[in-house]
Every structure is written in structure tokens, then in C-alpha cells.
Amino acid sequence: MPTLVSHPDEVKVISRRFGQGAADIEKYLELDGYKAVQRAIAEGPEWIINTMKASGLRGRGGAGFPTGMKWSFVPKVSEKPKYVLVNGDESEPGTCKDHVLFLHDPHSIIEGTMIAGLAIGSRLGFIYLRGEYRYLLKIVEKAVADAYAKGFLGKNIFGSGIDFDIITQTGAGAYEVGEESALMESLEGKRGVPRIKPPFPAVVGLYGGPTVINNAETIANAPHILLMGGEAYAKLGTERNGGTRLFGISGHVERPGVYELPMGYSLRKAIYEVAGGIKDGKKLKAVVPGGSSCPVLTADEIDVGLDFDQMGKAGTMLGSGGIVVLDETVSIVEFALRVISFYQHESCGWCIPCREGTDWIKKTLTRVHAGGGSKKDIDNVQYLAENMMGRTFCPLGDAAAMPTLGFVKKFRKEFEEYIDGKRVDTPLITIDQLVGAH
Amino acid sequence: MSTVANTIFSPELAARFDHLVTIYPLSRSALVPMLLYAQDEIGYVSDAAVAEIAQRLDLVELEVRNVLSYYSMLRTKPAGKYNVQVCTNISCMLRGGYKILDHCKETLGIGHKQTTPDGVFSLEEVECIGACCWAPAMQINYDFHEDLTPEKVDVLFQMYRDGQGKDVK
Numbered sequence: 001m002p003t004l005v006s007h008p009d010e011v012k013v014i015s016r017r018f019g020q021g022a023a024d025i026e027k028y029l030e031l032d033g034y035k036a037v038q039r040a041i042a043e044g045p046e047w048i049i050n051t052m053k054a055s056g057l058r059g060r061g062g063a064g065f066p067t068g069m070k071w072s073f074v075p076k077v078s079e080k081p082k083y084v085l086v087n088g089d090e091s092e093p094g095t096c097k098d099h100v101l102f103l104h105d106p107h108s109i110i111e112g113t114m115i116a117g118l119a120i121g122s123r124l125g126f127i128y129l130r131g132e133y134r135y136l137l138k139i140v141e142k143a144v145a146d147a148y149a150k151g152f153l154g155k156n157i158f159g160s161g162i163d164f165d166i167i168t169q170t171g172a173g174a175y176e177v178g179e180e181s182a183l184m185e186s187l188e189g190k191r192g193v194p195r196i197k198p199p200f201p202a203v204v205g206l207y208g209g210p211t212v213i214n215n216a217e218t219i220a221n222a223p224h225i226l227l228m229g230g231e232a233y234a235k236l237g238t239e240r241n242g243g244t245r246l247f248g249i250s251g252h253v254e255r256p257g258v259y260e261l262p263m264g265y266s267l268r269k270a271i272y273e274v275a276g277g278i279k280d281g282k283k284l285k286a287v288v289p290g291g292s293s294c295p296v297l298t299a300d301e302i303d304v305g306l307d308f309d310q311m312g313k314a315g316t317m318l319g320s321g322g323i324v325v326l327d328e329t330v331s332i333v334e335f336a337l338r339v340i341s342f343y344q345h346e347s348c349g350w351c352i353p354c355r356e357g358t359d360w361i362k363k364t365l366t367r368v369h370a371g372g373g374s375k376k377d378i379d380n381v382q383y384l385a386e387n388m389m390g391r392t393f394c395p396l397g398d399a400a401a402m403p404t405l406g407f408v409k410k411f412r413k414e415f416e417e418y419i420d421g422k423r424v425d426t427p428l429i430t431i432d433q434l435v436g437a438h
Numbered sequence: 439m440s441t442v443a444n445t446i447f448s449p450e451l452a453a454r455f456d457h458l459v460t461i462y463p464l465s466r467s468a469l470v471p472m473l474l475y476a477q478d479e480i481g482y483v484s485d486a487a488v489a490e491i492a493q494r495l496d497l498v499e500l501e502v503r504n505v506l507s508y509y510s511m512l513r514t515k516p517a518g519k520y521n522v523q524v525c526t527n528i529s530c531m532l533r534g535g536y537k538i539l540d541h542c543k544e545t546l547g548i549g550h551k552q553t554t555p556d557g558v559f560s561l562e563e564v565e566c567i568g569a570c571c572w573a574p575a576m577q578i579n580y581d582f583h584e585d586l587t588p589e590k591v592d593v594l595f596q597m598y599r600d601g602q603g604k605d606v607k
Contacts, residue, residue, distance in 0.1 A: 002569070002582075091566060092566070093565070093566040094566070099569070169471065172510075174509050186470060189469035250529035250532075250533075252533075256572070292527075324528055335531075342566070
């Protein structure tokens with residue numbers, strides 16, 4: 001069972017029910033559960049969307065798209081049924097926040113799904129969890145069943161005359177399915193390969209119908225926002241970055257864990273105060289600030305606020321909120337190789353720049369890491385990564401290229417040390433080890 | 439109700455499948471869960487399971503195999519009773535994930551995607567399992583084990599050998 005952590009700087013909105021047994025519907029009801037959805041029914045779709053817009057909530061999956069605006073893009077009238085899709089395929093390395101959310105507050109996700117449904121005029125929502133999260137799927141399934149038993153889901157919810165159903169779904173192991181259109185393919189019983197956009201899901205999504213797809217944390221924010229008011233939520237964060245978010249701080253820190261911090265909170269403080277500083281008194285070397293796809297920050301670059309815009313200005317991304325901390329002992333070459341190996345493994349093979357690029361970079365870095373590279377290899381890795389950017393259907397190609405560029409540009413010296421034979425590590429990567437690499 | 443004769447699944451699973459194919463706007467949406475649940479029961483997705491699932495969803499077998507080959511958790515060959523999945527992705531790697539993997543290899547005497555001769559354990563190096571803040575972590579079947587040390591792994595393996603391990607399905 002994941003350990004719950006706490007720190008005085010936390011602002012608990014979405015995590016306020018953690019550790020209180022709120023997976024139980026009675027406890028959830030005691031803690032203001034299912035009040036927001038009733039308010040939403042009373043006030044109507046326009047009010048919901050305006051409140052969400054005012055909250056400044058931006059997508060917590062990583063892209064940071066304003067949620068209220070996303071909901072407003074769904075056409076009011078549609079011949080095909082509309083759907084709400086909750087993305088709980090949490091797979092970005094360094095990210096485990098939805099894990100905690102599903103475990104401690106599954107009803108907030110159900111209630112949020114209902115609210116999104118009311119906002120766009122949908123009658124059916126799906127909650128999709130990655131296949132590895134079976135024990136969490138059980139928890140969500142029980143929560144959904146309990147909500148049906150209470151009459152909160154199904155026909156005529158809360159006497160509104162509106163029907164709303166929720167189906168839970170399991171994946172079966174695929175990072176790529178976390179991408180919204182690939183997730184829809186998977187939910188339609190197909191290989192999780194991405195669709196070309198446009199059309200966007202808000203117009204043509206699941207089963208060809210208009211679809212709102214949101215990350216589980218994004219959806220779970222909706223009930224809190226409706227109860228506290230959009231402006232009040234927005235004020236917790238920074239300009240254009242409303243509210244709080246769950247940050248999973250992992251790697252070389254003293255107190256790893258999932259913490260809820262206001263948007264814009266200092267990255268330095270998150271590492272040194274909230275997570276207790278670098279493990280065993282070592283020095284900080286680098287930070288991957290928002291899941292493995294985000295360009296690395298060096299130890300000198302951490303005086304930055306954790307919101308989408310400030311992180312963008314710093315040349316990286318807020319991403320999924322998974323902050324991975326590297327101490328001075330870490331070999332960046334080895335780390336970069338592990339990251340690209342992941343993306344090479346997970347590339348679905350649909351787009352050639354991603355399929356070939358990840359493989360080629362992995363092979364090159366394997367050679368460099370084993371002490372057999374040449375200076376040209378570093379330029380070649382950079383050239384490959386630059387040419388993957390923006391040339392694929394989905395962002396997996398970018399997700400592989402961006403961190404690679406960061407490592408090569410900011411730690412070029414370390415790559416050169418390997419090539420000059422000043423550093424040789426035992427090759428680490430054991431999956432598909434290259435034969436005769438030297 | 440399905441008209442497909444059940445030959446290989448337990449009555450409970452067959453009943454679950456009968457229900458699953460009815461709940462979605464399109465029955466094919468049940469495919470990925472059905473493959474996974476079939477594997478949970480049989481240990482892998484056998485040819486017979488592919489044939490029956492295809493029939494239940496009115497798909498050709500090739501379509502089912504096409505989907506089956508995409509998802510990393512699905513396998514077409516038996517694994518051990520307990521599939522040990524050690525994460526070595528970045529957060530786990532930083533906190534000793536590879537040490538845990540090596541320890542598992544040594545203790546069980548098997549490598550990646552291999553099974554012990556007695557069929558009790560199989561081993562897999564896996565990508566991020568979403569337990570980054572409690573690293574290093576692994577899953578044995580669906581059960582998560584966190585903050586691992588080699589000593590903890592030894593205790594766990596003994597528990598599973600003694601039939602005391604949890605087996606979440």
C-alpha cells in the first residue's frame with residue numbers, strides 16, 4: 001500500500017479526503033460527497049462550464065489545456081451520442097498521482113465524470129485504468145456499484161430526469177494508450193495507435209461521437225471547484241494556472257511521496273523542504289520535473305515556479321507532475337539511455353520518425369555508454385531527436401526527443417567523457433541488449 | 439445472452455463475458471478486458487481462448503490476434519503461477535531497481551521472461567508501473583510490493599512459495 005505523506009506547505013483540495021476511508025460511499029457522503037453534482041444539476045451546463053473556466057484549471061495529464069474551454073468545444077447538438085472519457089492510464093515514468101487518487105477518493109472521479117457529462121450533455125462516461133492497476137480497478141468498480149445502489153447513477157439521477165451511466169474499463173499494458181486518441185482506439189477494442197487530428201475528440205471522438213477526455217486528476221477536481229467556486233480555486237494558484245495539483249516527488253529525496261501543492265510553488269522548495277532534500281546528504285545533480293518526457297533541469301535551474309507557463313519559460317514542462325530527482329552519483333548517459341529505451345519499447349511503430357528514431361538513438365547511446373562511441377554520435381543523436389519533433393501523429397515522438405535533447409545539450413561533457421574512455425559503466429540496459437555493441 | 443457454447447472458461451467467467459459484450463455501445467469494446475480476464479484464468483491467452491473470444495465478439499481470429507500482440511501484459515505462452523514484474527524505469531532505477539532485478543534473477547535462477555522449472559515463478563523486467571514514490575517496486579501478478587530491498591524480496595518469495603501470497607485478480 002502506498003505510504004501517505006504530508007507537509008505543512010500542502011494545500012489540500014483534491015487530497016483532502018485521502019486517508020479518511022472515502023472509498024466508502026458513506027464516508028464520501030459525510031465529506032461533502034455528491035453535493036457538487038446536485039448543484040450542477042440545479043445550475044445547468046452553462047454555469048458548470050463558466051465555473052470551470054473561471055477556475056483556471058488546466059489538464060493534469062500533462063498538456064495543460066484549459067478544462068473549461070475543452071468542455072465548451074463540444075457541440076451542443078449532436079446526432080451521435082456524446083461521451084466522457086476519464087484517462088486513468090497513468091504510465092508516464094515518474095508519475096503515480098492517479099494511483100493515490102483512485103485508491104483514496106474514487107468517488108470524486110465518479111462525481112467529476114457525472115459533472116462533465118452534465119456540462120456537455122453526455123449520458124455515458126468511461127473510466128479507463130491501466131491494466132496494471134487491477135486492485136485500483138476493483139476499488140473503482142465497487143465505488144461505481146455503490147453509486148448505482150444509491151441511485152446516484154443510472155436513470156433519472158437525483159430526480160433530474162437525466163440518465164447517466166459509467167462503465168469502467170481496463171487496459172492491458174501500453175504506454176501509448178495514455179494518448180487520447182490511442183485510448184479511444186483501445187476502448188473500441190483495437191490496437192492503441194493514435195488517430196490523426198483534426199478532427200479533435202470534442203467533435204469526433206469515441207465511437208465517432210463528440211467526446212471529452214480528461215485525466216483522472218483533472219476530472220476529480222471538478223466537484224471541488226463547483227463547491228468552492230471557480231474564482232476561489234483559481235486564487236490558490238498563479239495567473240492562468242488555477243488551483244493546486246498533485247506532485248509525485250521520487251528518486252533521490254529523503255521523503256518521496258505524492259504532495260498537493262499550489263500551482264506556482266517553488267521547485268527548489270518542493271525538493272528541499274517538502275520532500276526533505278537530497279537523500280543521504282548528497283548533492284543535487286538534475287531534476288526531471290514532470291515525468292520522463294520533460295527536458296531535464298540542472299541543479300542551477302530549479303529556482304522556478306511549478307506552473308505550466310513558468311516551466312515553459314524555463315525550457316521544460318510541468319508535464320504530469322512527476323518530479324524525479326537525481327543526485328550527484330547518477331550517470332546522465334545511463335539515465336538518458338534508460339529513458340530512450342523506454343520510448344523505444346513503447347513506440348507503437350505507426351509513425352516512422354518515432355519508430356526508427358527511438359531505435360536509432362537507443363542503439364547509439366548503448367554504444368556510447370559501453371565506451372565505443374565517437375564524437376559524431378552525440379551530434380547524430382541530437383540530429384535524430386530534432387527531426388522526430390513534431391513529425392508524428394501523437395506526442396510520443398516528441399516525448400522521446402525532448403528529454404534526449406535536454407540531456408545531450410546540458411550534459412554534453414558527460415557524453416564526451418564516455419567517448420574519450422574516461423568513464424565506462426557496466427552496461428545497464430538488459431532488454432534487447434545489442435549484440436556486439438562496442 | 440450469448441449463443442456461444444462455453445468450452446474452456448469457468449462458468450463464472452463465461453457469465454461475466456456474456457454480460458461484458460452487452461454493456462458497450464459496440465461489443466468489440468469488450469475485447470481487451472476479455473483477453474486479460476481469460477489470461478487471468480488460464481494463465482495465458484491460448485489458441486482456444488482466441489477462437490472463443492473471436493466467436494463471442496463476431497470477429498475473425500486474425501483481428502483478435504492483431505490486438506493481442508499489441509498489449510504488453512498479454513502473453514500467448516504460459517508463465518509461472520506467480521509472475522514477478524520488476525520495474526527498472528527511472529524512479530525505480532534511481533533507488534535500486536536493477537539491484538532488485540539482479541537479486542530476483544539470482545534467487546530464482548531465471549532471466550527476463552523465463553519461468554522456474556517448478557512453474558511457480560516467472561520473471562519480467564517491466565516499464566513504469568506507477569509506484570514511483572514508493573520505489574523500488576514490483577508486482578507479483580497484480581499485487582504491488584513497494585520500498586523493496588533484497589531481504590524483503592526473499593521474504594516475499596518465501597510467502598508465495600508457502601501459498602501465503604496475495605493473488606489479486
